[in-house]
Every structure is written in structure tokens, then in C-alpha cells.
Amino acid sequence: MIGSLYEKRKEIGIYASLGLAPTHAVIMTFSEGLAYSLIGSILGYIVACTISFTVQLMGLSLPIDIASPYLPMVLVFSIVVSGLASIYPSLETFKQVTPSLRRRWKIPTKPRGNEWYIALPFTSTSLEESLGFLEYLSEYFENVVTKDFKVDSRPIMEVRREKEKCTAVLSLVVRLPPYDAAISELVKVISAPSRDGRITLGVRSELKTGKRHLWISGHRGFIDHIRKQLLMWKGLKREEKALYIRRGLRHLRERHAT
Incomplete structure (x- = not known):
């Protein structure tokens, strides 16, 4: 997430110039971290089940209890840990998008005649x-x-x-x-x-x-x-x-x- 933040510094700066609020930038970064954790947890679960079934077809014993109550707990735990890991990048994004009383660029001159x-x-x-x-x-x-x-x-x-x-x-x-x-x-x-x-x-x-x-x-x-x-x-x-x-x-x- 930190590496992704550094890669997107220019992009975040452009959004800030267009009027992106600091809170919206934090939500964007935090949501990205949660999405990564959710996708990673689901893919990890699918890969684990696939490996277990493949090993059993080969005649070896590697049982996995799909109905185990611990599986949802592990998934939730991994998502929570990933969410906590997204807090620091979100705070860095908040610092980068500096709030201002004047969110729009102001034209510095006035017309002279026509x-x-x-x-x-x-x-x-x-x-x-x-x-x-x-x-x-x-x-x-x-x-x-x-x-x-x-x-x-x-x-x-x-x-x-x-x-x-x-x-x-x-x-x-x-x-x-x-x-x-x-x-x-x-x-x-x-x-x-x-x-x-x-x-x-x-x-x-x-x-x-x-x-x-x-x-x-x-x-x-x-x-x-x-x-x-x-x-x-x-x-x-x-x-x-x-x-x-x-x-x-x-x-x-x-x-x-x-």
C-alpha cells in the first residue's frame, strides 16, 4: 500500500488541484486497502480448497473442513489486519491533500476595456x-x-x-x-x-x-x-x-x- 501511495502521488496531487477534499482522499486510499484485503482473502481461501482437493485426489491426506467456524474468523481477522495496515497510507494521503479555504484557483487579473x-x-x-x-x-x-x-x-x-x-x-x-x-x-x-x-x-x-x-x-x-x-x-x-x-x-x- 505504501508503494502504491508513492506511485500515485502525482495523481493525488492532480485530484487535489481539481478540488478533492482530504477526507475523500482518505476514503479512497482506505477503500483500496480494504478491497485488496477482501480479494486476497477470498482468493487465498479458494486456492487452499483447490490444493486440498487436488492432494486428496492424488491419494494423500490433507483434509480441510469447509464448514469450520474458524474459517470466517480467519477471513475477518485478515481483513481487519489489512484494514489496520491501510491506516498509515491513508494518513499520508490526508497530509498530501492540504485543505484550503479557497478550493478553486482564482483569476489574478481583471479585464481592461475589451x-x-x-x-x-x-x-x-x-x-x-x-x-x-x-x-x-x-x-x-x-x-x-x-x-x-x-x-x-x-x-x-x-x-x-x-x-x-x-x-x-x-x-x-x-x-x-x-x-x-x-x-x-x-x-x-x-x-x-x-x-x-x-x-x-x-x-x-x-x-x-x-x-x-x-x-x-x-x-x-x-x-x-x-x-x-x-x-x-x-x-x-x-x-x-x-x-x-x-x-x-x-x-x-x-x-x-x-
Whole structure:
């Protein structure tokens, strides 16, 4: 169980970022331990009976009393011991999922006129990773079906290089609810180096049509989708990330060729 806990640290961290409560994390870990103990006890009982019957068929004596009152006691005892062994991993999970008064990420900026720039909770020392995430996000926008927004144009990926600094931009046009209000915006997801050399990620949006107050309300839900995809990206396997990173580097090479 402890080994399983260490393997799932990243997964638990993603659940916590999405709003998983500490008590729910404990229940999840404890239930997993009880399930393992129950399955192990039943399988052990079946294997013991099978071995006993097989040995008796071979002419040897290895009797087993299926109706013995001690068998249920042994099964219950093994389940209780396994449950007690799950307490420590459950407490470690509780410590990992730190409770907070603010369970949701809060947008750090406000719109200025009809434009709004929002810095996302993402920093990286690798240009390749940021390009890979933009490719991953582009694929998401091409296939997503949700009530929170509609993509009006195919996402366009651009890579710009100025004074040895590389900036990647993913552009698309998005419609926001309520759709009868005809709210549309031009969205640019920008990956750019900061002053300290790290790669930062932000979303610059511009209201094209519709009322401003409805745009502000709908845009918050759109940004939350991007944030969740960022969390999903962090949970991808290394091989899956490498696929998107190769696509991003292809855009970079094409830019150099031109």
C-alpha cells in the first residue's frame, strides 16, 4: 500500500488541484486497502480448497473442513489486519491533500476595456515542454464538445523568434454562452520567456462581439477549461508528452526554415 501511495502521488496531487477534499482522499486510499484485503482473502481461501482437493485426489491426506467456524474468523481477522495496515497510507494521503479555504484557483487579473490577459499557473525551464502543451491544447480545442464554449475557427499555431527569444502563440476564435447573445472573442494562448529565463503561459483575449458583462462571465468558464487541461498535461506519461513535444518542435523548425 505504501508503494502504491508513492506511485500515485502525482495523481493525488492532480485530484487535489481539481478540488478533492482530504477526507475523500482518505476514503479512497482506505477503500483500496480494504478491497485488496477482501480479494486476497477470498482468493487465498479458494486456492487452499483447490490444493486440498487436488492432494486428496492424488491419494494423500490433507483434509480441510469447509464448514469450520474458524474459517470466517480467519477471513475477518485478515481483513481487519489489512484494514489496520491501510491506516498509515491513508494518513499520508490526508497530509498530501492540504485543505484550503479557497478550493478553486482564482483569476489574478481583471479585464481592461475589451481586452483581458490572464497569467496561467504554469512555469517551465523548457521551451520544448511549453510547445508540447500548446500542441496538446490545440488538439483539445479541435475535438472538444462542451456547453461552456464553442470553437469557431481551427486553432492556429505560430512560433516567433526575436533576439534569440522564442514566443509561441495559439490563436482561435471562441463563442461563449448565452449563444443567442452572439458573444465571440479572439483568444491567444501565449508561451513566452520571462526576465528570469523561465517560460510562462498566459491567455490574451479580446471581445469581438456581444455585451461586455456577459463576455466576462463566460470567459471565466473558458479559462477554467484551459487550467484543467494544464493539470491533465502534468499528469500525462512521458511518452505521451514526447509526442506533442515533437509536433511543437516541428513548428519551430518550419519557422527557422522560412
